[in-house]
Amino acid sequence: MRGYVLSRLAQTALVVFLSLTAVFGMVRLGGDPVLLFMPMDIQAKDVNEFRQRLGFNDPLPVQYGRFLAGAVRGDFGESLRYRRDAMGLVVERLPATLLLGSTSLLLTLLVAVPLGIVSAVRRDTLVDHVGTVATVLGQATPGFWLGLMLIYLFSVHLRWLPTGGTGTAAHLVMPSIVLAAFFAARIARLTRSAVLDALHEDYVQTARAKGLAEVRVVGKHTLRNSAIPIVTLAGLEAGQLLGGAVITETIFAWPGVGRLTVQALLNRDFPVVMAAVFLTSLTYTMLNLAVDLLYGWLDPRVRVRA
């Protein structure tokens, strides 16, 4: 296990380093990066002065070194709009995103896993068919459309829930449902097929043959063995929740990292964009690491192979 943990840690460190490099390269995709880092109201004659001051005249390796040196201290420069430390702004928004993300993940697992299990155990019954229709529709429905329709129904029409913002539990209801819908559909499908696979294994037949109650057969022998693909996907999806949060947070005016990123892009506030994109990538990479470690703990075979 120790070797496995160490090799995962080394890989993670490499990915974090490379993603920092990607963030550095990204702002240079459009050509002249100085255009992304100057205040909007600048005169053409001052551009060169800015270029000099921001260090864009230095050789690329020097710029890169300076960027890395700043980044490891969490220094991505100052927000052009708020005149504050860019990373500080992003970190301030992190709790809101984590709250929304974890509520959605919890909701996803609470709905999707039982639905998947029941669909598999009661295969080809009404429950299974209803479940299939729900998951197929859930996967096809774009979150931002679902969000708008829910706002129309519950806020505009029925006036039950606030259209957006934060503060009370009622504010959390629609954003977490919207964020959870797509992932719940995926996880329910995967749970169903993982449980179906496990139900056909020899050890399940053995358990049945020796006269165990079906509840025990499913609860003990099947579920444990279908847990691995479910945990893997749930972990990967937890990362994708961060991407989905970009849209959901914007629709519901949820003050998280996703909304901040969109606003920073609209304001062309690139120090904040870089900090936010990097922090999202870092969170995602850490989640993946956690999943990998959990995976190694759940399934000893993985440790040996790695």
Added chain:
Amino acid sequence: MKRTKAWLGVGITLVVVTAAVAAPWLTPHDPLRADLTSGLRPPGSPGHPLGTDQLGRDLLARVLHGARLALFIGICTVVITMVVGGVLGLLAGFVERWPSAIVMRLADVQLSFPFILLAMTINAIVGLGLRNIILSLSAAGWVVYARVIRGEVLSVKQRDYVHAAAALGIGRARLLWRHVLPNVAPSIVVVASLQFSQFVVAEAAISFLGFGVQPPTPAWGSMLAEGRDFLYVAWWLAAFPGAALALTALGVNLLGDWLRDTFDPKLRV
């Protein structure tokens, strides 16, 4: 159930494709022509079955023309990512050693950024518009192909017929082209069909946020963004473009599921 889903997928996809191809003949209205005297008409108004938007443009015409744009972007992106991701995946699987390591690390890094966030940021940096959204979606989307194809090539390479062909002294390029590629082709098609709706929805999401196709071009995403501002007075502006998007995703997803079940049941994307 499986057959029903497959037929439903084929049917819905055909409807969407027909709507896109025949858009100019299905409605007499120009999707861009504004008529301020007939703004915000509700669905069912004479001459405007889905109603009109705030500028009096016919919503049906805009939704139908939106289908053209959505399918065009979807097809372009799928083709580009298929070629780029496919070539890199083939290379990584076939040559192994350092090309494999480079492609896989690149994939790891790219996957550490959520898809939408990456495409949106690239688009905001290189500039908005149709061409750039196709390029940024492709830049963010090739990874899935590369990973799946590499995995497939690694397993196909171990088959006896490939060993036999190699033993006969066939060149590596020919081996790859004649013996490996045809055997991973079904997976490529399945991945393409499963990716298609993801691209179409992502494009709409990015246009919705304002970083994709710009108004007045009738893209479903930017129509939804406009509809959002009028949600209190005109629900149909957001409802119909979104429904068209969901329907397209549904049809293509069902089609993709069917292709996977038929050609490559073990594949997970």
